[in-house]
Amino acid sequence: MSEDAIEEFIQRRKKATINDVARLARVSKKTVSRVINKSPSVRAETRDRVNAIIERIGFRPDPQARGLAFRRSFLIGLIYDNPNAQYVVNMQMGALDALRGSGSELVVHPCDRHSERFIEDIRDFIELQRLAGVIILPPISEDKRLLALLEELDVDYVRVSAVQPTTTTGGYAVLSKERIGCRAAGEHLAQLGHKQIGFITGPEGYVSAIERRAGFREGLQAHGLDINWELEAQGAYTFESGHAAALKILDRPNRPTAIFASNDEMAIGAYKAAFELGLRIPADLSICGYDDSPMALRVSPPLTTVNLPSRDMAKAAAMTLLTDEDDRRDEIIFESGLVVRESTARL
Amino acid sequence: MSEDAIEEFIQRRKKATINDVARLARVSKKTVSRVINKSPSVRAETRDRVNAIIERIGFRPDPQARGLAFRRSFLIGLIYDNPNAQYVVNMQMGALDALRGSGSELVVHPCDRHSERFIEDIRDFIELQRLAGVIILPPISEDKRLLALLEELDVDYVRVSAVQPTTTTGGYAVLSKERIGCRAAGEHLAQLGHKQIGFITGPEGYVSAIERRAGFREGLQAHGLDINWELEAQGAYTFESGHAAALKILDRPNRPTAIFASNDEMAIGAYKAAFELGLRIPADLSICGYDDSPMALRVSPPLTTVNLPSRDMAKAAAMTLLTDEDDRRDEIIFESGLVVRESTARL
DNA sequence: ACAAATAATGATACCGGTGTCATAAACCTA
């Protein structure tokens, strides 16, 4: 009987559709649809029969057809500026960790927040692809225009960002307490006996830059010190800017014995400056970074830095989107912590 | 007249469909479809009228619906093992460069070639998403099982790989002449007067590892030298393996005055070894890498290395998929070249 | 045991496009 039909179908080696399942299970396609979508109103016996057929002929619903009917795709967008920053790479891996085996795929979408079409590009992307959800990485996770757009589009979204004291928007957020780790870094340098400490800031307008500075300052203040504005220089989270800033700082009359850079990339720039000036790390100059990027372990000596669990943060962000709406947490907060290596030493 | 209808529609602020366009342009949806797909058999007047409406109401065909009808999506897959290698990051950027504004989106799909489900995972991915095309990065661009799968699935695909003397498969390929750059590196070290030269190989079974070794050897041979098996050590393209290999090589009685590492990651590992042994680069030890990765510029001193235009290669791969089938080139070959920086010096 | 309430299922339209094929319009040719 239908056993034969099933065997015959399997022989045909063609991609199965919901109609094939329906026919072989002797139910309507709607019932198959119900089984696929785990509707409770299907008799157990029917469900099992349908599932058996699905299993046997290897049916997998077509995401395009499903998406068309649902009016949304099964794609998760990862939107970011700064494509070459290391944390973007880590976060992409984290998102992929979460999505693996979920049936959703990750669509990566870099953008340029200084472009005229910044917002419109992203609007097109989200609307056109009818994304199931998007993950927004820093620094654009702070962008007011973008957040407004996301609200308007009513798409599920998760921001990944440094903790912000004030703002709360709709949507979900995965946040890092960057202050804590930076505070630890400040205390660490102070405890090592450093008094003259240089500070390389992040670019203006970045919440993370503000937070890191505030945290580091707290750490110094806990030991009766403070950031010395004469030993502070503006950076832009890039290697070159870190190099330039370090050179500037190290050129001051009261040359510091330690430098904290607001990210690893700039800390590595400071390494270069030290090298050029013939300063040994850490004998002549202690350097501390932020990110615990792969570079931190590769430079010599290994860099003392603050660990930001970026991969896990992005994984949490993606998990949020995969979770049932009811079970989602509005905010997930990650801590940061100091990783002491060999680039910092007692004065 | 219809002017009003158009205005009214625009006021509604709803996503336009092909039916809206058809109605407002007073043609059938099939004709609109023809316009969208640039069918030649549409009268110029009709085409312009339809395009005017499309423009005015901001109609953009839904990729899901279109994909369902076409039986293929507008997504390009990027498939790779080794998610943390730098060239993967570069190549992803290159692919995105090409896709920007093309209407296609990039879906990234890491995989594990040692997994049991390696092939089946990729099959599911390509079949289920009905990808428009896929880009395969090394090392799996050499994998026989994967290539067989791609042929079976008849999906457009482009392999990115080191030039291979022999094999030709179906599909398209973007290849790098890795020999040339490595030959130049060999000559470079020989010309600097080095005789005792260490060599850190890539992992077994990688075409790139074979090519790089062969090229480097050619360079040495051109100056009457050869790779000294006593100064050769196996690496795995990782930082740690490079570090270990360099330590092993530098521990030999006839300590080399220069080391060539088959990629930058391992070269940076050799930096660490040199640091630990108190060897100055390049005064005591010259080091040369391969890849010209971002790290090469960040270490001190900057690393002499062979430039592999990985970003451009991936861009070319993506461009191939976006090009009309008739205009595609089966193979696109990129040269590699030596970038002399400060990690190599005269003996 | 039978009517009413409830649960399970199916018929049909629909999501927003494209393919096929028939038909209408425009273009030749003599």
Place this chain on the structure above:
DNA sequence: TAGGTTTATGACACCGGTATCATTATTTGT
């Protein structure tokens, strides 16, 4: 100008799913 070709267009089915709502099967109450 009529008849034959060629070109442009449209009607309708279809891609592979889901939503709505009517219908049928089952359970419950009395």
